Amino acid sequence: MAGILDVVVVGAGSAGLGVSYFLKQQGRDHQVLERGRIGETWRTQRWDSFRLNSPNIRSLLPGDAPDISEPWGASTQHQFVAYLESYVERHRLPVITDVPAEELSREDGLFLVATPRGILRARNVVIASGSLNCPKRPPESAELPITLRQLDSSAYRSAAELERGAVLVVGSGQSGGQIAEDLALAGRSVFLATSRVGRLVRHYRGGDIFNWMTLSGYLDMPRREIILPSGKLPPRGLLGATHTISLQSLSAQGVVLLGRFLGMRNGSLEFGDNLDEHIRFADESSANLRRFIDDYIQRVGLNAPPAENDPAELIAPRLPHPPIRSIELATSGIRSVIWCTGFRGDFRWIKIPDTIDDDGQPIHEDGTGFAPGLYFSGLDFASTRKSGILAGVAEEAARLVDHLARRTAG
Structure with a gap:
């Protein structure tokens, strides 16, 4: 895992894939790390009769056209996982599966993302694992x-x-x-x-x-x-x-x-x-x-x-x-x-001072961390009521990537 990436994205759910889409549009060298399979949480944390609460037309990721069949239908988790997989393939996103991020640290102005396969070095990191995966x-x-x-x-x-x-x-x-x-x-x-x-x-x-x-x-x-x-x-x-x-x-x-x-x-x-x-x-x-x-x-x-x-x-x-x-x-x-008493995110693997509060949750402003180059995507209510749900993916991803671009240019 030699070389320095522009960005490492942690998580290949909807939030991480939305960020990856805009990063690719800008031509930024990046990798998306996924601890399991694409959409792992959708695969493993839903009951058999589960369907998405947002209709298909409001569950699209950025870059996808709204001319879909059953626009007001409710997808099952299996249908949505298949959609995520096809999204990665159609947009040729650089996703690496079965590679968890084990530790995030910072050294000499670069982020170090430790994985079982080695260390990734990047100028920016977007943590898109969400805040609703640990009951x-x-x-x-x-x-x-x-x-x-x-x-x-x-x-x-x-x-x-x-x-x-x-x-x-x-x-x-x-x-x-x-x-x-x-x-x-x-x-x-x-x-x-x-x-x-x-x-x-x-x-x-x-x-x-x-x-x-x-x-x-x-x-x-x-x-x-x-x-x-x-x-x-x-x-x-x-x-x-x-x-x-x-x-x-x-x-x-x-x-x-x-x-x-x-x-x-x-x-x-x-x-x-x-x-x-x-x-x-x-x-x-x-x-x-x-x-x-x-x-x-x-x-x-x-x-x-x-x-x-x-x-x-x-x-x-x-x-x-x-x-x-x-x-x-x-x-x-x-x-x-x-x-059925709620969820929280697991951010214990982040080892950068002043990035996690006493409750173990990210310190951020509208998804932008206080360590320069650190971002959080997919947090529930991060900036608005639609943060953390599918309807907010495109807007949030575009905003964070735009901030990242302006920071890099500056």
Whole structure:
């Protein structure tokens, strides 16, 4: 691995491939390192019935024409992985698979990327491994008995692979809601420990919600306006890939709704008294988004169909009465717990001072690191609401590569 590259890109998912496309357009000598196969996370961290939340037309990588079949369809992870592979081949991107980046350091103004095959030297590095590839569990997970199978949403595949019995799903964001529905449709008894998460309808006023969010500028909202008073970023709202999923619709399918999971006490699973609040918050967030779209339609004078109610939002919730605050594990029939409680990135391999904060996450400004020549692509909410999702790949990649070019020229 002799010679000095202009750029090393770490990660051959959508973010890394988008950056590679623009680097190639500029004629920059670069390599894309992938720890496994192209789109490894898409291959290994999705369940069998999974489909992309963004429609095909809004999931294209830069340089690809929008004249595709089923533009408003929802691809499976297998279809999307095939798309990523074809993208690499069609655009002749320099991807090296099965070569993980083991350590990143800096010496004499150059970045050193250590791999099992040797060291790559580069003037710039773009880390495109994302911030959503390592599952997080709350500390309360350690309190559960070893007889109870625990797995993360990234390890769930289907109801058939779980032990017989009921399933507790913890977290009601995108993964939690979709997995709870998948289990219910398979005939399993499901308990859902809810959380304070928003909701999105799948279709509204004659169009896909993703299209409306793109056109209206909703996805362009900057990070500073999204971040919570606690300093944390909110979870993505519950969105079904092909239809609206709400806590109400899940309850109508037999899912038992609970408040926030609090842990174990005296052999029982304990839950908070906040289910009504969680339902109300999801309802309000959906209404706020619809009002945002209504305002946009009126402002630009679009001839869109009138607003309509979604059946999944109209259905009355079927709630336990009285509310369930405690479930005795021994008699509940619950045999599995699926943690849908978020992800984080693994950046421990970066050994450059002042690039990672105390929480182990990148220090950056809109994806630009504070070490000159270091960039991060694909971070969730890095600069706007669409950062970290497919709809934001082209814009972010172009911006980072443009910054890199101006820095190099300077």
